[in-house]
Amino acid sequence: MGEDIKLMKGNEAIAEAAIRIGVDGYFGYPITPQSEVMETLMAKQPWDTTGMVVLQAESEIASINMLYGGGGCGKKVMTSSSSPGISLMQEGLTYLAGAEVPCLVVNVVRGGPGLGTIQPAQSDYFQAVKGGGHGDYSLIVLAPASVQEMADHVKLGFDLAFKYRNPVMILSDGVIGQMMEKVVLPSAKSRWTEEEIKELNPWATLGKPKTRERNVITSLKLQSDEMEEHNHKLQAKYQRMKEEEVLFEEFNCADAQYLIVAYGSSSRVCQKTVEIARDKGIKLGLLRPITLFPFPSDRIYELAQQVKGILSVEMSAGQMVEDVRLSVNGKVPVYHYGRLGGMVPSPSEVLKAVDEKLIGG
Amino acid sequence: MKEEIIIAGFGGQGVLSMGKILAYSGIMQNLEVSWMPSYGPEMRGGTANVTVILSDTRISSPILHEYDTAIILNQQSLDKFEQQIKPGGCLIYDSNGITHHPTRKDINVYRVDAAEEAVKMNSTKTFNMIVLGAYLKVKPVVVMENVLNGLKKSLPERHHHLIPINEKAIERGMQIVNQI
Structure with a gap:
């Protein structure tokens, strides 16, 4: 057996993969059936190794807005939650999509509506795929079917998030989150340096040098014609995703x-x-x-x-x-x-x- | 080869860790494995179960409703899972606390008095390894060497000094299992 094959839960695979691919920050709030994501991160203490920040926020609403801040700085930031918590994040998600801020959100879906049950369900499809928040926006939504894909989709998710400057959601559920299977984790990469972020993400708000105009991250455009133009730009982006990113x-x-x-x-x-x-x-x-x-x-x-x-x-x-x-x-x-x-x-x-x-x- | 197993008993009996050791042993034998726990509002003393699949081909559904083997460690689980064993399949159970014994005639029933034996061995914590031994005697799906490697992988290093006593328990389970 290769040393690299591990047996772990889907939730643990998310956390392990996040550390290995060089995620800069995780901000979350515990909820079953995904609590192992933050538990694993806290146990691994990546702040001592890769410098990754792991923070238990005061709520899901705080978590998603921390992604707005971190993602706006061009950092790889993520959160995870389960259905009721993801509902709380919908305002933040539409702002992130509107302001074109890349980030990764993991939803380990449980039965609803309301507080529902902690058992697995797929009843958040509409919320994930059709919006959930207000306005004409789309998330890129990935649906892993194995523990291996839980790990793989963290990398894929960030690749797509930064390619399109768009939030990506991993739509999983209690089965995939809680089950253990064999997994080969992605190869370890260090986090982006400040210079790399500036080069790769020239839109990031990392302080204004004299050589360029200021970068603005916002979803607010008070002039309707500007807002329509912005919407057309977003729609063109979603169209490009439909042409280039379909996986099955x-x-x-x-x-x-x-x-x-x-x-x-x-x-x-x-x-x-x-x-x-x-x-x-x-x-x-x-x-x-x-x-x-x-x-x-x-x-x-x-x-x-x-x-x-x-x-x-x-x-x-x-x-x-x-x-x-x-x-x-x-x-x-x-x-x-x-x-x-x-x-x-x-x-x-x-x-x-x-x-x-x-x-x- | 494909072996679909349910292990069910009380929380605290080591049901989940027994499944995990079995799954790790499967990995050591280059098998595909899945380990799917019941993760309801379980607690010590409540019921707990885990579905383990070992296969030499890709595993489709990790959740099953019928099994090749059921390893049953309390009455509630016997009542729940006896009917979900495939015809010709295996039921291995510990009779400790069982008042209504299995009734099916179209399956192979084995009994292992593991709880009693664990007390005799003065090591109640190895109860689940005695049960694992009984299972491996009935269904030698993984070889002992790989089970021991699986134990090593599955236990944190600070517990590795306990491997010999676990090995002894597995061997004891192999000796005391009886077909009914």
Whole structure:
């Protein structure tokens, strides 16, 4: 066994990866099922090694606004929370998106609405993908389905956040956060120096030299025409993400007659459903979106030309199913199957839904 | 090879750490592994369980509703999981505190009186390792060398002096497990 293979929880992988890729600051407030993120960071004490700041803020609202400050200085900053805490952060997130401040926000989703339950759910899809805060903005939303991807998406998230000057969200859930799997952590990198930040992020507010105009980080433009122009710039950026950053994974899609679309922990359950179905001779495939925004609409549209029907499986009352329907545009029927409030569907239960809704339907 | 296991008992019995040691042993044997705990509002004395999967191919769902093997350490867990064992699968249980014994005829049932044995060995904390030994006797999915390496990986270094006593407990579990 290679020394680099570790066994750890998804939440721990987030923390370990953050230290290793040279994140400058973590600001958070504890909430189940993601508390191991800050616990791990505090135990590792990276302030003594990489110089990374780890701070338990007084609230989620404080955390997200600390990201505004740190990200505005061109630093790699992140927070993590779970559903109710992420709701508290929505004002901050729309300001970060409006002011084009890069940062990483991890949501280890639990069942809602309200205080809900601490068990896993996927009912924050709309909030993550369709806004959540006010105004026309989008987060880049990544949906890891394994502990390895929890670690990988920290790096990917920061790469995208700085490429587009946009907040990135990792939309995980209690299953991926709490389970342990094998993981190979990213190679260690030191944090950016002040000089590197100035060179890589010339927009960062690190003090004004005489050689240039001052940098301004704001989402406020009181003149409507300026604000419209700013909005068009943001929309062009989101369009570019749709063209360049879509990620997905396919299982047994090549000859599929029926298709499941599922992300995160649901996609793991559905992978097993596909295995069982294939054993029974049912030509079932699975498409797993890795980016939820931008959504793999084009590939789903292509597959709709081939399959007889699509089932969106989510631990929600049916949220991503709307994006699947928009992608398919009426070409084939699209159904939803889900469990709510912290319940995880079983692979055979999903197969029953495939049988009833897709094959029988 | 794919082995899907549920380990269930009281919080504090070492259910989660036993699963972790098994998972680490799997890694040492170059297997794919997953370890999914019940993480509800558990506490010492409440119920706790963990699903461990060892496989030589990529693992799909880490959450299962039927198992190849159930390792059961209290009555509540026996009541809950006996029906979720695949036909032909294995049930290994400690009879300590069990009033309603397993009834299924289409599975292989093994009994290990680990709690009793741990008291005899004057080492109640190695209870879970006796159970692990019983499991490894019934299902030798990982070799002993890899289990010991897994123990080393899973225990913090300050506890490494406890490895010999854990090894002894595993061996004892292998000796005292009985098919019913």
